[in-house]
Amino acid sequence: MASLSLRLAATMPSVGPGKTMSVMSTTESGGCSGGREAGVRHLVQNGHFSVPAAVQVTRSAMSSIPVSGSSSTSPLRAVSSKISAEMSTAPSTEEPELETDPIVLWNRYVNWLYQDKDLGLYLDVSRIGFSDEFYEAMLPRFEDAFKHMKELEGGSIANPDEGRMVGHYWLRKPEIAPTPYLQKLILDTFDRVQKFADDVISAKIKPPPTPVGRFTQVLSVGIGGSALGPQFVAEALAPDNPPLKLRFIDNTDPAGIDHQIAQLGPELSSTLVLVISKSGGTPETRNGLLEVQKAFRDAGLDFSKQGVAITQEGSLLDNTAKIEGWLARFPMFDWVGGRTSEMSAVGLLPAALQGIDIRGMLDGAAIMDESTRNTTVKQNPAALLALCWYWATGGVGAKDMVVLPYKDSLLLFSRYLQQLVMESLGKEFDLDGNKVNQGISVYGNKGSTDQHAYIQQLREGVPNFFATFIEVLRDRPPGHDWELEPGVTCGDYLFGMLQGTRAALYQNKRQSITLTVEEVDPRTVGAMVALYERAVGLYASIVNINAYHQPGVEAGKKAAAEVLALQKRVLSVLNDASCKNPVEALTVEEIAKRCQVPKQVEMVYKIISHMAANDRAVFAEGNCGTPKSATVYTGECVVEDLYDE
Numbered sequence: 350m351a352s353l354s355l356r357l358a359a360t361m362p363s364v365g366p367g368k369t370m371s372v373m374s375t376t377e378s379g380g381c382s383g384g385r386e387a388g389v390r391h392l393v394q395n396g397h398f399s400v401p402a403a404v405q406v407t408r409s410a411m412s413s414i415p416v417s418g419s420s421s422t423s424p425l426r427a428v429s430s431k432i433s434a435e436m437s438t439a440p441s442t443e444e445p446e447l448e449t450d451p452i453v454l455w456n457r458y459v460n461w462l463y464q465d466k467d468l469g470l471y472l473d474v475s476r477i478g479f480s481d482e483f484y485e486a487m488l489p490r491f492e493d494a495f496k497h498m499k500e501l502e503g504g505s506i507a508n509p510d511e512g513r514m515v516g517h518y519w520l521r522k523p524e525i526a527p528t529p530y531l532q533k534l535i536l537d538t539f540d541r542v543q544k545f546a547d548d549v550i551s552a553k554i555k556p557p558p559t560p561v562g563r564f565t566q567v568l569s570v571g572i573g574g575s576a577l578g579p580q581f582v583a584e585a586l587a588p589d590n591p592p593l594k595l596r597f598i599d600n601t602d603p604a605g606i607d608h609q610i611a612q613l614g615p616e617l618s619s620t621l622v623l624v625i626s627k628s629g630g631t632p633e634t635r636n637g638l639l640e641v642q643k644a645f646r647d648a649g650l651d652f653s654k655q656g657v658a659i660t661q662e663g664s665l666l667d668n669t670a671k672i673e674g675w676l677a678r679f680p681m682f683d684w685v686g687g688r689t690s691e692m693s694a695v696g697l698l699p700a701a702l703q704g705i706d707i708r709g710m711l712d713g714a715a716i717m718d719e720s721t722r723n724t725t726v727k728q729n730p731a732a733l734l735a736l737c738w739y740w741a742t743g744g745v746g747a748k749d750m751v752v753l754p755y756k757d758s759l760l761l762f763s764r765y766l767q768q769l770v771m772e773s774l775g776k777e778f779d780l781d782g783n784k785v786n787q788g789i790s791v792y793g794n795k796g797s798t799d800q801h802a803y804i805q806q807l808r809e810g811v812p813n814f815f816a817t818f819i820e821v822l823r824d825r826p827p828g829h830d831w832e833l834e835p836g837v838t839c840g841d842y843l844f845g846m847l848q849g850t851r852a853a854l855y856q857n858k859r860q861s862i863t864l865t866v867e868e869v870d871p872r873t874v875g876a877m878v879a880l881y882e883r884a885v886g887l888y889a890s891i892v893n894i895n896a897y898h899q900p901g902v903e904a905g906k907k908a909a910a911e912v913l914a915l916q917k918r919v920l921s922v923l924n925d926a927s928c929k930n931p932v933e934a935l936t937v938e939e940i941a942k943r944c945q946v947p948k949q950v951e952m953v954y955k956i957i958s959h960m961a962a963n964d965r966a967v968f969a970e971g972n973c974g975t976p977k978s979a980t981v982y983t984g985e986c987v988v989e990d991l992y993d994e
């Protein structure tokens with residue numbers, strides 16, 4: 350058996366008061382193919398932001414791969430026909446017969462067009478085929494939904510499963526918050542965010558002495574709602590040359606983290622690090638923080654002089670920032686969900702640091718909120734969206750929502766909506782405890798680019814979707830446009846592609862909604878966020894679910910914690926085997942048995958494969974591809990068992 354030679358890496362510097370991180374590195378990388386020298390990398394780490402008892406893993410943002418929303422299995426039909434029975438004109442999940450006469454369609458377009466003159470925003474629902482009878486039949490449900498929404502804004506416990514209020518609308522109209530204390534908290538937080546950003550941009554607040562003498566970069570560490578809103582807004586509104594360039598660590602992928610830090614290079618010394626986590630305990634964010642703090646240590650920098658926390662008061666993260674004396678801390682509130690936090694410090698601070706007009710964002714959202722308080726469905730754009738979603742998906746998620754902004758800067762809107770829509774609506778039970786498996790799947794990127802990727806399927810393939818086009822009328826700032834051929838500009842092509850795709854889909858009975866804005870500016874973006882937050886809330890009422898909790902995410906976190914706990918046991922068993930003389934090479938079955946989990950042999954094998962690929966275990970015989978016959982051993986015996994539970 351190959352003798353194992355290991356070099357102990359120098360003991361890493363302390364990661365907290367009196368704590369050390371010990372790492373054993375290998376002389377050569379091991380690997381799935383096994384047979385090479387390897388070692389065990391023992392990582393013991395315990396800082397302020399200490400390892401929570403059960404390491405929690407949150408599900409990353411949904412991938413953009415569509416999740417098939419429709420199925421013609423009889424249970425779905427049963428549900429759909431149940432709904433149909435409730436409403437004589439209930440929607441079908443089959444392709445509806447759609448109006449085709451152009452003049453009739455033109456009149457429908459005019460009759461149903463929603464326009465907000467102040468915002469320069471229009472909503473066209475004419476290519477969703479709901480009937481007048483359906484509209485009338487839905488009005489009582491909307492009446493209830495409007496009532497629930499009014500109570501919610503009044504401070505009711507609108508998130509009953511978590512016993513919480515739902516207050517993201519108060520962020521743009523503090524005077525409606527239920528107590529003077531909350532009103533003041535919202536106003537003060539906004540003022541602090543704006544002032545802090547202004548002081549950073551003006552270099553009144555700066556990093557420890559650096560050649561450039563001011564902050565030049567922002568590194569945001571956060572995931573889910575603590576990243577998706579800031580990412581969408583940065584892409585939509587950041588100027589070409591922002592006062593500070595914003596980048597993100599939004600996952601626990603070491604290579605991704607290394608890439609961001611490598612791109613910062615020496616500018617790490619002038620980087621402001623925002624650590625964003627409402628709960629303050631999300632493991633990916635905690636890992637990102639620890640990795641960034643290590644990079645600061647390795648560069649001889651004092652992280653506390655460049656770190657900012659945005660989290661709930663008293664959270665693990667908040668206490669860490671307080672104890673370590675970080676540059677600033679901003680509050681997150683338990684009555685603002687992660688997926689509706691863009692108008693809180695979570696979204697406003699990153700935006701303001703890029704020089705974006707956050708007052709404009711809030712104003713746009715407030716104007717839209719006023720419009721979506723209208724209790725006449727036809728005059729309420731959010732209610733119109735909810736009506737269309739219900740008709741198109743049968744109220745059971747039978748079709749997917751394909752989001753197609755024909756504007757590069759709105760590329761990330763669909764990713765933002767994936768969390769807002771799917772984490773709000775994707776629920777197993779309704780408010781009465783009935784098993785409903787609700788939801789609407791969301792995907793899309795941008796047009797016309799997506800026409801060269803999957804529009805083929807949308808036009809002619811499985812009809813399991815409805816499209817939402819987002820049209821931006823202004824192509825370029827005034828005076829900056831030119832004709833690339835007589836009478837035609839580049840933006841004309843974009844316009845033509847949108848209209849052509851909308852028509853081509855409709856001709857083949859594919860329904861669509863079109864949201865039109867005059868340009869992408871802070872007010873418009875704020876209004877779009879507010880529009881969809883309200884539409885999701887109204888739709889959830891109509892299908893009788895709680896839009897404001899996320900129980901399903903806990904399952905993933907718990908399972909991940911169990912994998913990590915098993916990994917420790919596997920490494921402990923491998924370590925013990927290494928202390929035998931001669932070193933024992935164990936089969937995967939034997940390792941599972943010694944971990945007292947003989948039935949979890951496959952998970953043990955997965956763990957071994959990951960360890961071997963990262964030089965922390967090695968295949969004595971066989972390899973990843975021969976799980977039954979492979980035998981595994983590991984590095985030098987480590988006297989102190991670092992994997993005690």
Ligand SMILES: O=P(O)(O)OC[C@H]1O[C@H](O)[C@H](O)[C@@H](O)[C@@H]1O
Nearest residue numbers: 407573574575626627628631687
């Ligand atoms: O902001 P944090 O507390 O770190 O949570 C980040 C994310 O974690 C979970 O995935 C939740 O389901 C999301 O709603 C939340 O946005």
